[in-house]
Amino acid sequence: MSEVRAEMVANVWKVVATEGDTIADGDTLVILESMKMEIPVLAESSGTLTKLAVAEGDVVQEGDLIAVIQ
Amino acid sequence: MQLEGSRLACKLPSVLESVLVANRGEIARRVITSARRLGVRSVAVHSEADADLPFVREADEAVLLGPAQPAASYLNGPAIVAAAEQTGARAIHPGYGFLAENPAFAASVLEAGLTWVGPSPDSMEQMGDKINARNLMEQAGVPVSAGTREPVADVAAALAAAEQIGYPVMVKAAAGGGGIGMSAAAGPAELAAGFETARSRAERFFSSPAILLERYVERARHVEVQILGLADGRVLALGERDCSAQRRHQKVAEETPSPGVSPELRARMLAAAVQAGLAVKYLGAGTVEFLVDVASGDFMFLEMNTRLQVEHPVTELVTGIDLVEQQFRIAAGDDISFRAQDVAPAGHALELRIYAEDSKRFLPSPGTITEWVEPSGPGVRVDAGYAAGNTVTPFYDPLLAKLCLYGADRAEALDRAKAAVAAFGIAGLKTNLEFHGELLASAEFSSGDYDTGLVGRLRA
Numbered sequence: 001m002s003e004v005r006a007e008m009v010a011n012v013w014k015v016v017a018t019e020g021d022t023i024a025d026g027d028t029l030v031i032l033e034s035m036k037m038e039i040p041v042l043a044e045s046s047g048t049l050t051k052l053a054v055a056e057g058d059v060v061q062e063g064d065l066i067a068v069i070q
Numbered sequence: 071m072q073l074e075g076s077r078l079a080c081k082l083p084s085v086l087e088s089v090l091v092a093n094r095g096e097i098a099r100r101v102i103t104s105a106r107r108l109g110v111r112s113v114a115v116h117s118e119a120d121a122d123l124p125f126v127r128e129a130d131e132a133v134l135l136g137p138a139q140p141a142a143s144y145l146n147g148p149a150i151v152a153a154a155e156q157t158g159a160r161a162i163h164p165g166y167g168f169l170a171e172n173p174a175f176a177a178s179v180l181e182a183g184l185t186w187v188g189p190s191p192d193s194m195e196q197m198g199d200k201i202n203a204r205n206l207m208e209q210a211g212v213p214v215s216a217g218t219r220e221p222v223a224d225v226a227a228a229l230a231a232a233e234q235i236g237y238p239v240m241v242k243a244a245a246g247g248g249g250i251g252m253s254a255a256a257g258p259a260e261l262a263a264g265f266e267t268a269r270s271r272a273e274r275f276f277s278s279p280a281i282l283l284e285r286y287v288e289r290a291r292h293v294e295v296q297i298l299g300l301a302d303g304r305v306l307a308l309g310e311r312d313c314s315a316q317r318r319h320q321k322v323a324e325e326t327p328s329p330g331v332s333p334e335l336r337a338r339m340l341a342a343a344v345q346a347g348l349a350v351k352y353l354g355a356g357t358v359e360f361l362v363d364v365a366s367g368d369f370m371f372l373e374m375n376t377r378l379q380v381e382h383p384v385t386e387l388v389t390g391i392d393l394v395e396q397q398f399r400i401a402a403g404d405d406i407s408f409r410a411q412d413v414a415p416a417g418h419a420l421e422l423r424i425y426a427e428d429s430k431r432f433l434p435s436p437g438t439i440t441e442w443v444e445p446s447g448p449g450v451r452v453d454a455g456y457a458a459g460n461t462v463t464p465f466y467d468p469l470l471a472k473l474c475l476y477g478a479d480r481a482e483a484l485d486r487a488k489a490a491v492a493a494f495g496i497a498g499l500k501t502n503l504e505f506h507g508e509l510l511a512s513a514e515f516s517s518g519d520y521d522t523g524l525v526g527r528l529r530a
Contacts, residue, residue, distance in 0.1 A: 007433065008434055008436060008464075009436040009437070009463075009464050033464070035427075035434035035466065035467055035468040036248070037318075037434055
């Protein structure tokens with residue numbers, strides 16, 4: 001199991017993946033936005049996206065859980 | 071009391087008795103500083119997130135616009151005009167970004183009977199669309215690069231246009247700025263991908279899907295010219311700024327004079343910038359951006375910014391002219407504070423943009439500033455938007471401060487820059503100070519012989 005967490009305070013601009021999706025290492029899961037910059041959050045392992053903890057418009061803090069891949 | 075550099079300060083007409091600054095951070099503070107020096111009452115407007123920032127404190131009056139989101143605050147034109155009416159501010163200075171290049175907002179300011187510290191909405195409109203601006207400049211005899219003369223509708227049209235122009239090509243949003251949505255394409259596959267990205271970003275950030283293509287110059291310097299359009303129709307060019315040190319197509323360091331521009335090339339570029347200003351009957355401070363092809367020595371028009379530029383301080387340092395003061399004077403219908411024939415840039419100036427981002431990958435780093443110690447000394451100027459205790463939020467751009475250095479020559483300016491970067495103490499969040507240390511120490515930047523690929527090579 002691998003957890004994907006936010007690297008910085010940001011707004012969730014786009015949720016690209018859906019719970020249950022088959023994910024490959026490097027796939028874009030969500031796109032964050034901070035300081036006028038879009039920051040894609042990528043999967044760091046392959047598997048199934050078992051949990052997506054954010055929705056578009058959410059504000060995430062550094063370290064917040066974004067997704068779980070199993 | 072003698073006011074520095076402003077012989078006519080006491081004669082400013084009542085139309086500029088007061089000014090509302092429709093911006094935030096360092097530029098709001100910068101405008102307020104000149105207003106105060108000239109005896110102009112200043113009004114700040116701010117979002118909930120910015121209530122504690124220095125610009126809010128330093129203005130004579132401050133009005134809360136709304137929540138942090140730009141759409142609810144700094145992009146809320148009607149609320150800004152209402153704040154001017156509520157406080158009796160007679161003029162609006164837009165700074166840069168936000169509504170500064172929005173002709174509809176400028177028109178609404180004028181309709182409300184207020185003074186707009188900027189060019190006419192017409193000039194803004196003509197230069198706001200990059201395709202229109204390119205076509206207009208071509209007609210005015212200003213060199214432009216090979217590129218599309220109308221919006222590119224879809225990928226098929228982009229591929230056809232690129233065949234005509236020749237690869238590599240640059241894909242850009244016609245209404246864009248700040249490098250957003252911009253990418254270079256070496257061939258058809260890259261172009262197709264770049265076109266789609268540019269299009270979605272253009273719609274999202276600039277509410278306009280129009281895309282243009284331009285010939286991409288492999289080794290280029292980004293050099294811009296500061297102009298001032300006067301009430302009598304004259305347009306003055308106050309020298310150039312080299313902005314080739316960029317990451318993600320956004321500037322990180324600027325200098326004047328450009329080490330890559332000969333006196334002969336400078337004369338031609340300044341003349342072309344004046345032509346550009348005359349073509350749109352430009353009034354006030356503006357910047358004409360050019361690309362200089364290092365291999366051929368040719369230069370071509372990129373775009374015009376119809377507002378005060380972020381990096382305006384380097385021009386101020388070598389000319390001794392307060393550009394914000396000239397904006398106030400021109401907007402008020404008054405004379406500028408100097409004679410055109412007396413403009414004689416001397417020495418060398420640098421600006422380092424201190425961003426809230428890490429020094430390796432340049433990723434944003436919002437947070438609370440626990441320590442803020444600015445460098446000082448001869449030739450050091452810091453235009454800062456923040457102080458210790460302030461929180462840098464994810465809602466706005468990452469610019470914390472502009473560290474500006476002046477020296478009798480480039481070597482002295484660079485030495486002062488190195489010392490100032492080392493002396494700048496910021497804690498609580500990541501900054502790119504370490505990157506600036508590396509930049510100043512690099513052989514390529516030190517030599518002056520660099521181009522827009524510089525930062526990429528430092529990070530390769």
